[in-house]
Amino acid sequence: MTAPALRVRPSRPGTGVAGTWQMAVRAFQYWLVNYRRTWRGTIYSSVLTPVLYLGAMGLALGKLVDQHGTAGLGRVSYLVFLAPGLMAATAMQTAVGESLYPVFSAVKWQQTYQAAAATPLKPGDIFRGHLLFTTMRLAMNTMIFLVIMAAFGAVRSGWVVAAVPVAVLTGLAFATPLDAFAVTQKKNDQAFAVIFRFGMIPLFLFSGTFFPVTQLPGWIRPVAYATPLWHGVALCRSLSLGTADLAGSLGHIAYLAAIAILGLIAGERAYRRRLYV
Amino acid sequence: MPDPEILIRARGLTKRFGQFTAVDSIDFELRRGEAFGFLGPNGAGKSSTMRMIGCVSPPSGGELTILGLDPVTDGAAIRARLGAVPQEDTLDVELTVRENLLVYGRYFGLPRAVIAERTGRLLDFVQLSERADDHVEPLSGGMKRRLTIARSLINEPEILILDEPTTGLDPQARHVVWDRLFRLKQQGVTLVLTTHYMDEAEQLCDRLVVMDGGKIAAAGSPRELIDTYSSREVLELRFSTFEHDQAAEKLAAVPAERTEVLADRVLLYVVDGDAAMASVRGLALDPLTSLVRRSTLEDVFLRLTGRRLEDG
Numbered sequence: 001m002t003a004p005a006l007r008v009r010p011s012r013p014g015t016g017v018a019g020t021w022q023m024a025v026r027a028f029q030y031w032l033v034n035y036r037r038t039w040r041g042t043i044y045s046s047v048l049t050p051v052l053y054l055g056a057m058g059l060a061l062g063k064l065v066d067q068h069g070t071a072g073l074g075r076v077s078y079l080v081f082l083a084p085g086l087m088a089a090t091a092m093q094t095a096v097g098e099s100l101y102p103v104f105s106a107v108k109w110q111q112t113y114q115a116a117a118a119t120p121l122k123p124g125d126i127f128r129g130h131l132l133f134t135t136m137r138l139a140m141n142t143m144i145f146l147v148i149m150a151a152f153g154a155v156r157s158g159w160v161v162a163a164v165p166v167a168v169l170t171g172l173a174f175a176t177p178l179d180a181f182a183v184t185q186k187k188n189d190q191a192f193a194v195i196f197r198f199g200m201i202p203l204f205l206f207s208g209t210f211f212p213v214t215q216l217p218g219w220i221r222p223v224a225y226a227t228p229l230w231h232g233v234a235l236c237r238s239l240s241l242g243t244a245d246l247a248g249s250l251g252h253i254a255y256l257a258a259i260a261i262l263g264l265i266a267g268e269r270a271y272r273r274r275l276y277v
Numbered sequence: 278m279p280d281p282e283i284l285i286r287a288r289g290l291t292k293r294f295g296q297f298t299a300v301d302s303i304d305f306e307l308r309r310g311e312a313f314g315f316l317g318p319n320g321a322g323k324s325s326t327m328r329m330i331g332c333v334s335p336p337s338g339g340e341l342t343i344l345g346l347d348p349v350t351d352g353a354a355i356r357a358r359l360g361a362v363p364q365e366d367t368l369d370v371e372l373t374v375r376e377n378l379l380v381y382g383r384y385f386g387l388p389r390a391v392i393a394e395r396t397g398r399l400l401d402f403v404q405l406s407e408r409a410d411d412h413v414e415p416l417s418g419g420m421k422r423r424l425t426i427a428r429s430l431i432n433e434p435e436i437l438i439l440d441e442p443t444t445g446l447d448p449q450a451r452h453v454v455w456d457r458l459f460r461l462k463q464q465g466v467t468l469v470l471t472t473h474y475m476d477e478a479e480q481l482c483d484r485l486v487v488m489d490g491g492k493i494a495a496a497g498s499p500r501e502l503i504d505t506y507s508s509r510e511v512l513e514l515r516f517s518t519f520e521h522d523q524a525a526e527k528l529a530a531v532p533a534e535r536t537e538v539l540a541d542r543v544l545l546y547v548v549d550g551d552a553a554m555a556s557v558r559g560l561a562l563d564p565l566t567s568l569v570r571r572s573t574l575e576d577v578f579l580r581l582t583g584r585r586l587e588d589g
Contacts, residue, residue, distance in 0.1 A: 016357025016385045016432065030380045033372065115367035117333050119384035119432075120357040277294075277334055 016120045020128075027121055027129020030112065035133070046141045050090065050148045057210070058082050058152060072212060076156065076241060083154035084163055084240035085209035087145045088170045088232035094141045095171035096178060096200050098134040100192045103182035106130070113183075113275060123271035127183075131175065131267075138171040139164070149240075157242025166239065166253070170232025173256045176263025180270040208233045231255045279345060282309045284436055284467060285330060289339030292325045299325040301491035302339060307436070312468040316478045316574060317488035318586050323471035324364060326488075327440045330469060331361045344435065357385060360434030364441045366421045370414040374405055374424055377413060378431055385432040392431065399427040403457060419450025426457060437461065439470040443477060455480055473586050475574035487574075487581055494581040499574060506580045507572035508534045508546035512553045514564040515542050524562055531556045537579060546576070 017023075035042075062078030073081040106112040116126050142164045149155060178195070185191060206216065207229035213221055224230050235252040238244035279286075285307035292300040300322040307313050315323040328334035329341060332352035341348055343355045368377050375396055382392035400406045403423035408416065413424065422442065429437060442458065443451040458481055462468055472478050478485050479499045486496040495502055512533075516524045525538045528545065531553055537544040547553040550569030557564070578586050 017353045018386055022386070026383050026386060029383045030369075033376055033380050034369070037371065110369060110371075111365065111367040112369055114333075114363065115369075115381070116384055118331055118356060118359075118361040118363065118367075119381065120353040120386070121384050122353055275333065277328070 020125070023121055023125035024128035024132055027116060027126050028132040029129075030116065031130060031133035042137075043144075046144045047148065050086065050145050053086055054079065054083060054148065054152050054154065058086075058154065072215070074241065074243070079152060079154050080156055080241070081237070082210065083149045083152065084160065084236040085233040087142060087149065087163060087240075088167050088229060088236045089204050089207070089209045090145050091138055091142055091167040091171035091232065092174050092200065092203065092229050094138050095134065095174040096196070098137050099175045099178035100182045100195065101189065103130065103179050104185055104189050104192070107183050107274060108185070113271075117275045123275040124268045126275070127179065127267050127271040131172070131179065131264075134175045134179075135168060135172065138168045138175075142167040142171075155240055157240060159239040159242055159244060163236040163239040166235050166256075167232060169253065169256045169260065170228060170236075173228040173232070173259040173263070176260050176267050178263075180263055180267035183267070183270050183274050203227055203229045208237075228256055228259050279342075281345075283307070284309055284344055285469070286342045287339065290326070290329065290336055290341050291338035292322070292329060292334065293337040298491055300329070303486075303488075303491075303493045305486055305493070305496070307467065307469060310465050310467055311483045312462045312470070312481050314469075314478045314482035314485035315471040315488050316473070316475065316482075316485050316578070316586075317471075318473050318584070321473075321488040322491040323473075323488055324440055327438055327469070327471055330438055331359065332356050357432065358435045360429035360432065360437040362422075362425050362429045362437070362439040362442055364444065366425050368413050368421055368424060368428070371412065373410050373412055374400065374416075375409045377424065378428055381428045382431045387432065395431055395433075399430055402430075402460075403427040404453075417450065419446050419453060422446060422450070422454055423457065426454070430461075434466075436467045436469060439468065441471055441473070443472075443474065451477075475578065475586060478574055485574075487578060489578075489582045489584075495577070502574060502577045503572045507576040509548050509572065510546075510550035510553075511570050511572055511576060512545040512547055512550045512557070513542055513566075513568040513570065514545070514557065514562075515566045516562075516564050524564070527560055527562060528557065530560060535580070539585075544576070544579075546572070 058079035062082065065078040070076060070078070107114070113126055117123060146160065146164055182192070207213070207224055207227050213224045213230060216224060231252040235244065235249055238248070283306050287303060287305050289302045289304065290300060291298065291302050303326065315326060317323050325334065329336050329348065330343060332343070332348040332355050335349055344358055346355050348355055369380065372380065378396045378399065379389070379392055382395070396409070397406070400409055403426055405420060405424060405427065408420065413421065416424065426442070439458070443454050446454065455477065458468065462481065468481070470481065482499060484496070484498050485502070487494045487502070495506060497505065514524070525543050528536060528543055531545060533545040533547045533553060535546040537546070545553050554567055554569065557567070575586060578584070
């Protein structure tokens with residue numbers, strides 16, 4: 001078998017490099033192509049998980065809670081109290097799921113990052129491209145959650161629409177530092193199980209998602225207030241209930257944005273150190 | 278005025294990892310259209326050199342200019358004009374053959390129509406057209422390597438850099454890869470490759486440097502290196518284990534440019550192998566096997582470093 005002649009035409013100098021945003025979009029497209037294989041499965045779990053939580057805890061457990069009075073919840077039913085908190089917590093879970101293993105796999109098992117680093121993409125472009133995909137997944141899951149939450153009748157205010165970008169920001173406050181951490185892991189993924197068990201699960205349970213933080217002993221409350229998840233939960237809840245005030249909301253947003261930006265700076269550095277050896 | 282025919286220029290190029298010096302002040306130049314090789318055992322500093330050329334590893338010292346640009350400040354612009362075949366395949370095994378080229382082409386900012394057109398041509402070239410819509414995972418090692426080569430050509434690079442292009446392949450798959458690389462070379466693609474196979478270096482490289490311990494031990498064409506550092510012919514003798522040492526001593530009487538006593542063989546570097554064999558017989562030595570062959574780069578390496586390439 002003879003192969004056809006291959007035309008050799010050196011590319012024009014200067015082509016292949018574009019602005020920061022376009023370079024990140026190129027890296028993002030890889031994750032989109034990859035997602036074409038798996039999107040169906042992720043949609044099922046994005047729909048099913050909120051239905052299960054809101055059904056079991058919001059409705060069933062909620063009935064029991066409501067019988068004992070709702071003063072501690074701000075005089076709304078447990079379902080209405082729980083749903084926006086769960087929205088923020090879902091964003092956190094999505095962010096953790098899209099950050100740790102996919103990043104480690106891309107740098108260690110599959111070496112997709114190394115493949116991209118041999119092209120005009122810089123480590124920062126590769127990082128931001130992956131983050132764009134994480135942002136897309138956060139937006140998808142949060143919007144699906146909002147629709148299901150509305151179907152359960154768990155919404156009190158039209159401001160709940162603003163809870164979607166807040167939940168996405170909450171997710172990014174987890175994704176950027178966790179990306180920065182995951183890309184530095186050299187040998188194995190052992191640290192991730194620790195993050196799940198001693199980081200994500202306690203946050204999920206004690207950051208005001210399932211009960212007001214005021215239920216916790218006084219000495220531990222400051223810890224809860226310092227976690228990014230609490231800020232996301234508190235802001236999503238006040239938006240959903242229509243009780244949000246400007247100063248408080250801006251405070252929460254500033255806190256979440258600060259962590260996301262610190263993670264962005266750390267990630268840029270961590271990706272460069274890992275991919276340019 | 279820099280010479281536009283010199284695509285890569287290194288002066289005193291050095292790479293250190295902490296206390297360890299992987300590449301120790303090497304000088305070389307790559308000219309347009311040539312196939313240039315780094316030959317050496319594992320750990321010689323070949324891959325570190327290739328990673329610096331690929332602009333994914335900042336040099337620790339010395340000068341490096343690629344396509345007239347500085348890899349530290351213009352890395353992205355240089356990489357846009359390079360094709361890289363890394364030592365380990367970095368294909369996405371869960372995607373199809375075609376999707377791998379699509380993703381990679383997009384990294385270079387190529388329009389989808391251009392990628393589609395080039396994909397057809399490149400898959401023909403590496404004989405993978407029939408597998409275009411198959412996943413990469415089940416492909417053989419040789420097919421994956423060819424796909425990696427096709428992928429590295431998606432941006433029509435001015436320089437193709439290949440780090441150990443056939444390591445880990447079986448002999449047949451290796452010959453297919455060599456054939457494709459040879460065609461690229463004939464079409465005028467500038468190649469830079471590393472290898473620890475002397476036959477690969479002999480077949481593909483117009484010019485090469487022998488690397489050992491991070492330094493360049495010698496440079497030239499395969500022919501020049503053999504002429505300079507070895508004799509025309511080599512007589513290889515193998516003796517039974519208990520005769521080996523004795524025989525090696527006696528062989529000093531045979532006129533040879535050089536004698537190498539290896540663990541399992543004795544090599545006599547001579548002008549005329551058959552004549553040397555006659556003298557061996559005259560010494561009443563009776564080797565188990567004897568072989569007269571031409572000198573190879575393996576002999577050059579042995580001469581320069583005292584070790585064999587596979588020893589590492």
